[in-house]
Amino acid sequence: xxxxxxxxxxxxxxxxxxxxxxxxxxxxxxxxxxxxxxxxxxxxxxxxxxxxxxxxxxxxxxxxxxxxxxxxxxxxxxxxxxxxxxxxxxxxxxxxxxxxxxxxxxxxxxxxxxxxxxxxxxxxxxxxxxxxxxxxxxxxxxxxxxxxxxxxxxxxxxxxxxxxxxxxxxxxxxxxxxxxxxxxxxxxxxxxxxxxxxxxxxxxxxxxxxxxxxxxxxxxxxxxxxxxxxxxxxxxxxxxxxxxxxxxxxxxxxxxxxxxxxxxxxxxxxxxxxxxxxxxxxxxxxxxxxxxxxxxxxxxxxxxxxxxxxxxxxxxxxxxxxxxxxxxxxxxxxxxxxxxxxxxxxxxxxxxxxxxxxxxxxxxxxxxxxxxxxxxxxxxxxxxxxxxxxxxxxxxxxxxxxxxxxxxxxxxxxxxxxxxxxxxxxxxxxxxxxxxxxxxxxxxxxxxxxxxxxxxxxxxxxxxxxxxxxxxxxxxxxxxxxxxxxxxxxxxxxxxxxxxxxxxxxxxxxxxxxxxxxxxxxxxxxxxxxxxxxxxxxxxxxxxxxxxxxxxxxxxxxxxxxxxxxxxxxxxxxxxxxxxxxxxxxxxxxxxxxxxxxxxxxxxxxxxxxxxxxxxxxxxxxxxxxxxxxxxxxxxxxxxxxxxxxxxxxxxxxxxxxxxxxxxxxxxxxxxxxxxxxxxxxxxxxxxxxxxxxxxxx
Numbered sequence: 264x265x266x267x268x269x270x271x272x273x274x275x276x277x278x279x280x281x282x283x284x285x286x287x288x289x290x291x292x293x294x295x296x297x298x299x300x301x302x303x304x305x306x307x308x309x310x311x312x313x314x315x316x317x318x319x320x321x322x323x324x325x326x327x328x329x330x331x332x333x334x335x336x337x338x339x340x341x342x343x344x345x346x347x348x349x350x351x352x353x354x355x356x357x358x359x360x361x362x363x364x365x366x367x368x369x370x371x372x373x374x375x376x377x378x379x380x381x382x383x384x385x386x387x388x389x390x391x392x393x394x395x396x397x398x399x400x401x402x403x404x405x406x407x408x409x410x411x412x413x414x415x416x417x418x419x420x421x422x423x424x425x426x427x428x429x430x431x432x433x434x435x436x437x438x439x440x441x442x443x444x445x446x447x448x449x450x451x452x453x454x455x456x457x458x459x460x461x462x463x464x465x466x467x468x469x470x471x472x473x474x475x476x477x478x479x480x481x482x483x484x485x486x487x488x489x490x491x492x493x494x495x496x497x498x499x500x501x502x503x504x505x506x507x508x509x510x511x512x513x514x515x516x517x518x519x520x521x522x523x524x525x526x527x528x529x530x531x532x533x534x535x536x537x538x539x540x541x542x543x544x545x546x547x548x549x550x551x552x553x554x555x556x557x558x559x560x561x562x563x564x565x566x567x568x569x570x571x572x573x574x575x576x577x578x579x580x581x582x583x584x585x586x587x588x589x590x591x592x593x594x595x596x597x598x599x600x601x602x603x604x605x606x607x608x609x610x611x612x613x614x615x616x617x618x619x620x621x622x623x624x625x626x627x628x629x630x631x632x633x634x635x636x637x638x639x640x641x642x643x644x645x646x647x648x649x650x651x652x653x654x655x656x657x658x659x660x661x662x663x664x665x666x667x668x669x670x671x672x673x674x675x676x677x678x679x680x681x682x683x684x685x686x687x688x689x690x691x692x693x694x695x696x697x698x699x700x701x702x703x704x705x706x707x708x709x710x711x712x713x714x715x716x717x718x719x720x721x722x723x724x725x726x727x728x729x730x731x732x733x734x735x736x737x738x739x740x741x742x743x744x745x746x747x748x749x750x751x752x753x754x755x756x757x758x759x760x761x762x763x764x765x766x767x768x769x770x771x772x773x774x775x776x777x778x779x780x781x782x783x784x785x786x787x788x789x790x791x792x793x794x795x796x797x798x799x800x801x802x803x804x805x806x807x808x809x810x811x812x813x814x815x816x817x818x819x820x821x822x823x824x825x826x827x828x829x830x831x832x833x834x835x836x837x838x839x840x841x842x843x844x845x846x847x848x849x850x851x852x853x854x855x856x857x858x859x860x861x862x863x864x865x866x867x868x869x870x871x872x873x874x875x876x877x878x879x880x881x882x883x884x885x886x887x888x889x890x891x892x893x894x895x896x897x898x899x900x901x902x903x904x905x906x907x908x909x910x911x912x913x914x915x916x917x918x919x920x921x922x923x924x925x926x927x928x929x930x931x932x933x934x935x936x937x938x939x940x941x942x943x944x945x946x947x948x949x950x951x952x953x954x955x956x957x958x959x960x961x
Contacts, residue, residue: 312382312407312427313416315621315631315662316571324662324672324693326705326748326766330406332431337852337863337902339446339912339950341464341485343395343428346406348896349848349867351801351818353408357942359500361533361551363393369410369768370797370822371423374716375740377413379427380527383559384417386579386613386639388718395426397529397555399483399508401444401466404431411746411768412711415658415674415691418635422711422742422772423797430525433470433477435516439959443467446912446952450490450501451922451945460488462950477523478513489534490945492922496538497546501945503534521563529555544593547600552584569623577615584608604724609643611717629662641717645724647733650717652682660691668697678712682720686712686741701752711742711770719776719789730786731778738791742772760807767800796823798841810854818846826875826886838875838886845870859904866897878929891926894943895919905953912952920947 308320310327320327330346340346344364347353354367368376378385378394385394406428413421447454448462457463468481485506492500507530514523531553537546559577566572587605590597599606619633635658640651660674676689691709698704715737722733748766755761772795779790803816821841847868854861872891877884900914921944928939 310407311429312379312409312425313413315629321703321750322670322695324670324695324705324707325409326746326750326764328408328410330408332404334863335400335403335406336912336954337861337900338865338898339900339902339914339952340400341446341448341462342400343398343403343406346400347395347426349850349865349898350408351803351816351846351848352410352799352820354869359502359942360535361502363533364396366392366395366426368408368423368426369770370799370820371770371772374420374713375423377417377421377425379417379425380557381430381525381559381561382427382617383557383575383577383615384420384613384637385557386581386611388581388583388609388611394555397506397508397531397553398428399466399481399510399527401442401468401483402430402481402510403428405429410766411707411770412691412709412742412744414689414709414711415660415676418637418656418676418678419654419712419714419739422713422740422744422770432512432523433472433479433514433516435475436472436960437474438470438472438477440470441468441955441957442470443955444952446950448916448950449948450488451948453488453490455488458486458488462487462948464952475517476513476515478511480511481509483508492945497536498538499536500942505532505534506530519565522561524558524560526559527555527557529553531555539592544591546590546592548588548590550584550586552586554580554582556580571621573617573619573621575615575617577613579611579613579615581611582608583611604645607644609641609645611639611641613640614638627664630659631661632659633657639717641721645722646717647721647723650682650721652680652714652717652720654681654685654714655679670695680714680739683715684738685714686710686739701755703750705746705748705750707746709744709746711744713740713776715739715776715789722789732786732788734789737776737789738774740772740774740776740791742770744768744770758807758809761804763802763804765800765802769796769798771796792825794823795825796841797821799843810856812850812852814848814850816848820844820846822874824875826877838888842873842875844872859910860902862899862901864897864899866895868895869893872926876928876930880930887927887929889926889928891941892924894921894924896921896944908955908957910954910956912950912954914950916948916950917944917946922946 308329309317310320310323310329311317312327313325314323335346338346344355348355352369356365365372366376373392376392378392380398387394406426408424408426410424413425417425444464444466446464447456450461453460455461463486466481466483468479470479471477487504489499489503490501494500509528510526512523512525533551535549537548539546557579559575562574564572585607587600588597589600616636617633619631621631623629635656637654638651642649656676656678658674658676660672663671672693674691678685678687678689689710689712693707694705696704718733719737720733720735722731724731746768748764750764751762753761753763774791775795776789777792778787780787797820799818799820801816801818806813821843824838824840824842827838827840849866851864852861871893874889876887876889878887897918898914898916899918900912902910902912904910923940924943925939926941
């Protein structure tokens with residue numbers, strides 16, 4: 264019945280890429296996952312983010328959430344955003360003007376969230392983390408999320424947490440594999456087969472390995488036709504986007520040494536077409552063109568059983584072009600627009616090196632010293648000059664296990680920066696206490712920091728709609744953060760497993776960077792706000808019984824209200840210190856092993872989000888409470904093996920048919936915001952895809 268209904272919506276064929284290589288981060292002895300979802304209570308999962316060496320979740324001093332490739336496949340995801348959108352404490356905001364999406368963790372967004380690709384920080388042009396939507400989903404082995412500051416380990420930007428995208432890698436066997444994917448999806452009620460309206464995804468990949476040498480390559484096309492919503496004419500409420508993504512890898516591996524090089528390339532075109540002015544027969548069109556090259560070279564050398572050395576080098580080149588044309592439909596001609604800001608090329612590049620050594624002195628003492636160098640550079644019409652920033656860091660941490668049930672991990676990072684006042688010393692201490700065999704307590708304190716981005720320091724953009732300039736006197740943000748969690752494996756008997764995890768956090772930020780209007784003018788700039796805070800907690804659990812798995816969770820997160828300490832306002836308009844927002848999520852998965860299939864229902868409730876704003880259009884000005892509408896989101900997806908090499912994915916996204924949500928703001932906000940309306944989704948959609956996976960392993 265579902266297939267018949269989908270056929271009435273779209274005509275589809277599909278193939279999906281499933282590269283089955285295990286990550287090097289997982290040892291050959293690790294068992295394959297027996298479920299499509301991994302969670303922090305799955306104590307057998309192996310994690311690598313922030314670890315001295317790959318180890319189980321139970322042994323890690325950090326509370327880590329993991330998302331497996333099996334779950335990614337079942338979701339039928341076409342980008343990372345489609346995998347994270349039902350995670351507790353993770354929210355997204357969409358920029359309808361630029362066609363970009365930003366991510367938020369623990370109440371903090373943008374540059375406070377560190378995005379890593381195989382442990383390498385990805386470059387972004389501004390505060391929005393658009394890199395999350397520019398990673399090839401077909402190459403991902405797993406995603407690891409660590410909430411809370413990781414600045415000792417990963418440096419700047421890791422105040423709210425780290426999202427580490429781990430790609431599939433050679434598993435050490437003789438191998439030749441070919442994979443391919445085609446997936447077609449409606450966008451609301453809009454769809455055209457393979458091109459135009461709808462979502463269209465195709466990819467192909469090949470992997471080869473022989474006597475320790477290996478190589479691989481892949482190519483993916485992601486095409487989004489946009490969505491009109493209630494608009495008519497040429498304009499789209501959601502901008503059309505076309506992505507071409509390619510990657511290549513080669514390297515060598517043996518029992519002691521693993522060395523590899525990887526190149527990722529992205530070509531992206533986001534189209535913003537204007538309506539025709541029938542007075543002159545002309546329309547203004549803009550294209551936001553992105554070229555992204557990410558080079559990485561990594562080496563892992565196990566010198567002996569006690570000493571390991573890791574080295575990582577990366578060069579990233581990111582170019583963003585704004586291309587504006589005036590199209591004359593009367594004469595059928597097209598010319599470049601000459602208005603200020605109509606044409607722009609912004610370039611960002613990053614050189615990154617990181618080296619660490621892991622030394623086990625005894626069963627009680629382990630150490631990890633490290634060095635890190637990062638150079639960020641930028642240029643363009645909207646950047647003052649050709650600035651660059653050098654960042655030098657050394658760091659040291661230790662794991663101390665005086666008794667079997669206690670693990671203490673202190674650490675410190677020393678920083679020297681050429682462009683701003685960096686906190687000279689960043690400390691942290693993480694502890695794990697095994698209260699019982701099935702009960703673990705984790706407590707931590709960390710000092711986090713975020714360097715001002717080049718765009719915040721040197722941005723310069725003035726046209727009819729923008730008056731923004733950077734502030735080269737910005738200071739680095741820093742925070743004092745406290746986190747705690749309890750993991751209880753309540754029951755593990757036969758086919759039944761029950762686990763519960765509770766977490767809590769409190770973050771106190773100083774010198775937070777935000778945008779503000781310069782007194783007496785219409786020009787905006789970046790400033791250091793004196794303070795900001797977030798706090799809250801989560802409660803999650805997992806239930807396994809034979810082929811059924813149920814994950815469910817609840818979070819309650821608060822953000823600081825900056826007006827609560829303003830005595831002038833609070834006299835007449837008292838406001839609370841924090842504004843709270845609830846979330847509930849659930850994943851229900853059933854594996855039909857006899858027929859080679861699986862069914863997943865994913866659900867999340869995003870509660871009402873309160874905030875406060877200053878309304879300056881009235882005399883006198885006053886403080887107004889904003890309420891952003893709550894909403895439910897749910898997806899129903901399934902996968903089924905058809906033959907030895909072919910499987911099918913089918914599903915319905917956005918079961919509640921969300922489009923825009925409302926908020927009660929009295930101001931239009933900053934650039935690219937629509938006062939009172941927030942775009943969240945483009946209606947209920949349906950997808951169908953096929954995947955091909957051929958392997959010859961010895």
